[in-house]
Amino acid sequence: MTNSTDSTNDPTPTTPKTVLEASVEVLRAHGLTTVFGNPGSNELPFLAGLGADFDFVLGLHEQVVVGMAEGYARVTGRPALVNLHAASGSGNGMGALTNAHYGHVPMVVLAGQQVRRTVGQETMLASADAALLPAPLVKYSHEPLAAADVPRTLSQAALEASAPPAGPVYVSVPLDDWGEPALDDDALLLERSVTIAGGLPEALVRDLASTLDAASSPALVVGPQLDAASVDDPAVFEAAAVLAERLDASVYVAPSPSRGPFATTHPNFEGVIVPGISSVRERLSGHDVVLVLGAPVFRYHRWEPGDYLEPGTDVIQITQDAREATRAPFGRAIVASVGPATTALASLVADRGRRRGDRGSRELSPARTSPDGMTGTEILEVLNAHVNDSVAYVNETTTLDLDYLERIAIDRPGMYHFPASGGLGFGLPVAVGMSIAAPERTIVATVGDGSANYGISALYTAAQRGTRTVFVIVNNGGYGALAGFAERMGAGHVPGLQLGGIDFAAIAQGYGVPASTTRTREEFTAAYRNALGASGPVLIDARIVP
Incomplete structure (x- = not known):
């Protein structure tokens, strides 16, 4: 038993x-x-x-x-x-x-x-x-x-x-x-899984398409959600271009862009909107219908008091963020997935049959030069002269943010990145993280000398991981963006805006990253060309005139 x-x-x-x-x-x-x-x-x-x-x-x-x-x-x-x-x-x-x-x-x-x-x-x-x-x-x-x-x-x-x-x-x-x-x-x-089907209902798509078709001078204002959607599905990037072409619409990048949501080489691209109330109003004046795709309405920075819009300008926003929709001070907002909405509208709006020239209405002036040395816009010209399919950019030079998307060819999703809130210390670590995620790409980080000090220890990780990252310290010897704000505000002499005596090349070498210092366009061009050909991280301390 x-x-x-x-x-x-x-x-x-x-x-x-x-x-x-x-x-x-x-x-x-x-x-x-x-x-x-x-x-x-x-x-x-x-x-x-x-x-x-x-x-x-x-x-x-x-x-x-x-x-x-x-x-x-x-x-x-x-x-x-x-x-x-x-x-x-x-x-x-x-x-x-x-x-x-x-x-x-x-x-x-x-x-x-x-x-x-x-x-x-x-x-x-x-x-x-x-x-x-x-x-x-x-x-x-x-x-x-x-x-x-x-x-x-x-x-x-x-x-x-x-x-x-x-x-x-x-x-x-x-x-x-x-x-x-x-x-x-x-x-x-x-x-477990969660699926959120946030497409636009067919009736709403048709209503929006009719509104855009009836506009005499439509415009698109595109934002970071469109670029993020395009990284997941590159067809969205192309759909945005098709939508602009069929409508013969001017395309602006929303103020304070954290990503590059539209090809800067496209004929309909008209630049980045300056982040101030008056600047936005002036740029959008003359457009009767403005469709905002994947951006807040709007993230202002400069204080420019005035009316938000000219009479006769109607704004329609499509965003994935309900809080962006509810906090906007004007316009009609729709909360939906930006990628599918863009694709649906591109296929439905009528083709006006008009196409623009190579650069649309924009004429770029030559880069600023100075007898005292290299300028920031000359750095951008050198970067643009060496654009290739493997390069993506991280920008934390607030003195050059409006010039960046004008002077560098951004023509594919995920190619441009900027801090979304202006929190300093973004550029160096974000570039290293991108390099770790995509080791086959070359990540070029342009970072101001002021903000570089916030994230300088990212160079250690870059050296240890052998990342394909080119760090360009745009060194004007101070907080150049703040100096510009002080001038516009009439603030006079402000202490703490000048920096000096920081040898970024020596700091980089201490972390194990090869580095050099340049003072002329010719020196920078040679150093940058060599950095693009390197197998690991490289830093260039690019000294520019203030």
């Missing part, structure tokens, strides 16, 4: 998964296996449990870490995983989070928390209100109320980051949660 308590015939008991093991499976299911971080003590249990298929990208400062993740996500179109250290590391990274937030860049920020039972005591390295800290800059911020909810929270975070409008999310996890037992039902998380 067999004793009923005899376990010899029972199935072999299995050890339950830990929260860490279940969480790693969730991250793997969402493709979040590249981790950008600067580790601290609270994060060690998590990092120690990652599998061999995870790639940890070390950054030496949290702002650089977030910036590299933004560059990676901009290229891949998928969320990047960031690992930060409690409140201190999260605080260091928040300057870069402003750019990711306003740039709609998908990102999962995972922050380490102290042992759960000690958080309320505000022990060393605890974050008493962890979810509140980054709240204005993320779509979703949460610290799970129980360890068992960590895997589900990470699943939600990954889906939230990708759902339109894409953007960063934040999850804080106490370090002792990782060793707790997971739920058997966490296996269901690996099969």
Whole structure:
């Protein structure tokens, strides 16, 4: 007789998964296996449990870490995983989070928390209100109320980051949660998906097409969501050009562009709108219908008081961000997927049969020159002379932002990137992140000497990873953009705008990046040509006249 308590015939008991093991499976299911971080003590249990298929990208400062993740996500179109250290590391990274937030860049920020039972005591390295800290800059911020909810929270975070409008999310996890037992039902998380069908209804497409067909002088104002959609589907980029051609519409890039949403070589392209109320009104005057595709209405910067629009100018906005739609001070807004909407309209509007010349109405003046040395626009001319299919640009030279899209041929999706909120420290780390995501490309980062100091440690990661990144420090010896603002504001003498004595070539070499200093166009041309042919990162300290 067999004793009923005899376990010899029972199935072999299995050890339950830990929260860490279940969480790693969730991250793997969402493709979040590249981790950008600067580790601290609270994060060690998590990092120690990652599998061999995870790639940890070390950054030496949290702002650089977030910036590299933004560059990676901009290229891949998928969320990047960031690992930060409690409140201190999260605080260091928040300057870069402003750019990711306003740039709609998908990102999962995972922050380490102290042992759960000690958080309320505000022990060393605890974050008493962890979810509140980054709240204005993320779509979703949460610290799970129980360890068992960590895997589900990470699943939600990954889906939230990708759902339109894409953007960063934040999850804080106490370090002792990782060793707790997971739920058997966490296996269901690996099969989850969220599909958002945000196309325009046929009746609305026809209504918009009729409005555009009836316009006597239509215009398109295009923004970063259009470029992001084009990275996922290059046909959207072509559809925007077809829409402009069929309508014979002038195409403007929306103020403060963080991406290049339209080919700057196209005959209908009319440049970037200056980010001021009066400047926008003047540029759009004469157009009776203005269709804004994938941009806010509008992100002003300069204070130019006045009326928003001339009488007779009607604005229609299509955006994936409901908050962009609701906060606009004028116009009719439609919340929908920008890519499908652009494609649908391009196929439906009537063809007016008119085509413009090679450059439309624009006549570019020669680059500014100076007997005292090289100018910023001369740098842009050199860059444009060496455009090729592998090059993409990261720009953080605010003194040249309006010139950039005029003077450099941007003719494919994902080719131009600029900080969406103006948070300094964007250029160097974003360029490195883009290089990691697309090692076959050459990423050229033009960065002002003022902003370069915010993210200079990104050079370490570039050297360690051997990225194909060309860093051009546009060095005018100060905060040139602020000097321009001071002049327009009549602020007179402002302290702190001059910089001097910084040897960026020496700093780069200290991090392991080959570097040189140039002072003339001829020297810069030679250095840039050599940098494009290098197999790893190169920095050029390009000294220009203020």
